[in-house]
Amino acid sequence: MGMEKTNEDFTVYLAQRKALVEEALDRFLSPGNGVPERIMAAARYSLFAGGKRLRPILCLAAAEAVSGAWTDALPCACALEMIHTYSLIHDDLPAMDDDDYRRGRPTNHIVFGEALAILAGDALLTEAFHLLARRDLMTGAPPEDRLEVIRLVAQAAGMAGMVGGQTLDLQGEGRHPEPAYLTDMHRRKTGALLIASVVAGAVIAGATDAQKEILAGYGEKIGLAFQIADDILNVTGDRVMMGKSTGSDAVRGKQTFPALLGLEVSQARLAELVDGAAADARRLGERGEPLVKIAKYIMERKS
Amino acid sequence: MGMEKTNEDFTVYLAQRKALVEEALDRFLSPGNGVPERIMAAARYSLFAGGKRLRPILCLAAAEAVSGAWTDALPCACALEMIHTYSLIHDDLPAMDDDDYRRGRPTNHIVFGEALAILAGDALLTEAFHLLARRDLMTGAPPEDRLEVIRLVAQAAGMAGMVGGQTLDLQGEGRHPEPAYLTDMHRRKTGALLIASVVAGAVIAGATDAQKEILAGYGEKIGLAFQIADDILNVTGDRVMMGKSTGSDAVRGKQTFPALLGLEVSQARLAELVDGAAADARRLGERGEPLVKIAKYIMERKS
Numbered sequence: 001m002g003m004e005k006t007n008e009d010f011t012v013y014l015a016q017r018k019a020l021v022e023e024a025l026d027r028f029l030s031p032g033n034g035v036p037e038r039i040m041a042a043a044r045y046s047l048f049a050g051g052k053r054l055r056p057i058l059c060l061a062a063a064e065a066v067s068g069a070w071t072d073a074l075p076c077a078c079a080l081e082m083i084h085t086y087s088l089i090h091d092d093l094p095a096m097d098d099d100d101y102r103r104g105r106p107t108n109h110i111v112f113g114e115a116l117a118i119l120a121g122d123a124l125l126t127e128a129f130h131l132l133a134r135r136d137l138m139t140g141a142p143p144e145d146r147l148e149v150i151r152l153v154a155q156a157a158g159m160a161g162m163v164g165g166q167t168l169d170l171q172g173e174g175r176h177p178e179p180a181y182l183t184d185m186h187r188r189k190t191g192a193l194l195i196a197s198v199v200a201g202a203v204i205a206g207a208t209d210a211q212k213e214i215l216a217g218y219g220e221k222i223g224l225a226f227q228i229a230d231d232i233l234n235v236t237g238d239r240v241m242m243g244k245s246t247g248s249d250a251v252r253g254k255q256t257f258p259a260l261l262g263l264e265v266s267q268a269r270l271a272e273l274v275d276g277a278a279a280d281a282r283r284l285g286e287r288g289e290p291l292v293k294i295a296k297y298i299m300e301r302k303s
Numbered sequence: 304m305g306m307e308k309t310n311e312d313f314t315v316y317l318a319q320r321k322a323l324v325e326e327a328l329d330r331f332l333s334p335g336n337g338v339p340e341r342i343m344a345a346a347r348y349s350l351f352a353g354g355k356r357l358r359p360i361l362c363l364a365a366a367e368a369v370s371g372a373w374t375d376a377l378p379c380a381c382a383l384e385m386i387h388t389y390s391l392i393h394d395d396l397p398a399m400d401d402d403d404y405r406r407g408r409p410t411n412h413i414v415f416g417e418a419l420a421i422l423a424g425d426a427l428l429t430e431a432f433h434l435l436a437r438r439d440l441m442t443g444a445p446p447e448d449r450l451e452v453i454r455l456v457a458q459a460a461g462m463a464g465m466v467g468g469q470t471l472d473l474q475g476e477g478r479h480p481e482p483a484y485l486t487d488m489h490r491r492k493t494g495a496l497l498i499a500s501v502v503a504g505a506v507i508a509g510a511t512d513a514q515k516e517i518l519a520g521y522g523e524k525i526g527l528a529f530q531i532a533d534d535i536l537n538v539t540g541d542r543v544m545m546g547k548s549t550g551s552d553a554v555r556g557k558q559t560f561p562a563l564l565g566l567e568v569s570q571a572r573l574a575e576l577v578d579g580a581a582a583d584a585r586r587l588g589e590r591g592e593p594l595v596k597i598a599k600y601i602m603e604r605k606s
Binding site: 033034035036038039040043086090093095096113114115116118119121122123125126127129130132133134135142143144146147148150151154155157158159160163164166167168170171 | 336337338339341342343346389393396398399416417418419421422424425426428429430432433435436437438445446447449450451453454457458460461462463466467469470471473474
């Protein structure tokens, strides 16, 4: 009963944070301001396509774990979601994964055409950095810390991080890469930005080096956990909840953890990572509790 | 004779600055550092495809006009060239302008495939912001000024600037837009980043608001001048010098200034803009002289 109550509270917490982030995204990327309508429409179409807002929620939770306050981290949280969204738009393109649907809706290039989808991705990536540098926001953080945030985010999203990971993903398709290749690829493709999400939130909140290190460890573990959970869902999940075809990775010849390690070993590895992340978060004290729950949520989610 | 000597000196100046920028680009985006080889190769292919390096040269010249020193502006100069290069890679894609050649060489997607070309563009854009935020560079500029540079560059490259301009360009193709549409499109597509190049250089050099304003005016004029000169070259230039087919804009149904205003009126407008830019640069004193010459070079270039 107590457990159910806690889970219910946490569901409310997630929904509230999601609403908060979406309200801010709507404010930070609003039509007008001399932006051609069509590109704004294309960018907003994917930005408001109903994601879980995991990266922004992590960013806010990390800031709160450090200082108890999250307001100053909100623009950074939104910038992270913009970068995540840009990566999805570009990944879905015909030249990349060629996906027509995402979260049950037609992908950006299906609705707006390939050219505008490429530009919408470019726009979201660029606007994310603009948001991180705006004069009127994050005024509580010293400029040096804001530069550190930009550095962290750019590094995570760049060639050694997310873009590099997508490159390895494309190269690995149809081959049969080693588990080490797969882990390295996911560490770049999804892990790096998840780590940046928590560390950037912490930096804005004025974290010590020790706190940043703990949160980087937490981020690394949930990053890999998230990918294993995703792979498992792709095998076992149901089509409606995922918004895409179950088993689609196998059809495409993508390597997954269940395919490489088996389902049971993958599930055990997932549980181990989530326990490790929860232990990291607990080192931050009571304020780290939401991060503990987010780690568990990653394991238990159904879509 | 004196005039010829001056022109010769300026040709040497341009060549030296170009070499300086290319040496720095090679250093800032060098293979290794845990970056997957293929994406680095794709990014470097286009980054070292023999551009004029106009944006970095402008950035350095603006810094020099303000403070007499350009060293601290070099990373920013390189970031601007990375952003310019990313925009060319994405513009050349089959879904966009579908160009197989640029500067006489096969375009990125012809050599590396569409997927990698999209990623190479994404990578260059992201690494540009990383460069602007690096801890070990531009140490002479206060962090607030560095944030201002990031803000300026992101705004110029984003939805209201370059990406917005490319959107308008795609929408205008095959129609017959008004001169005002064409001017607005070019102001965003090429003008915004040229303005940002000079203003960012000035900010790094510690410019006053008055100096920034003068340089923004200079940048606006050469931005439009550059586009008119380009359009004129497309009509009158020769194929080998341009590295692409003369008259290709007309074939593609792109609107140009000579098509809208006639060749003579276009040439007069170009001269007027260049004179105005030169007058702006002279307001900065003797140190503004290279900017005067760059403005004239834009009008006189043959490729």
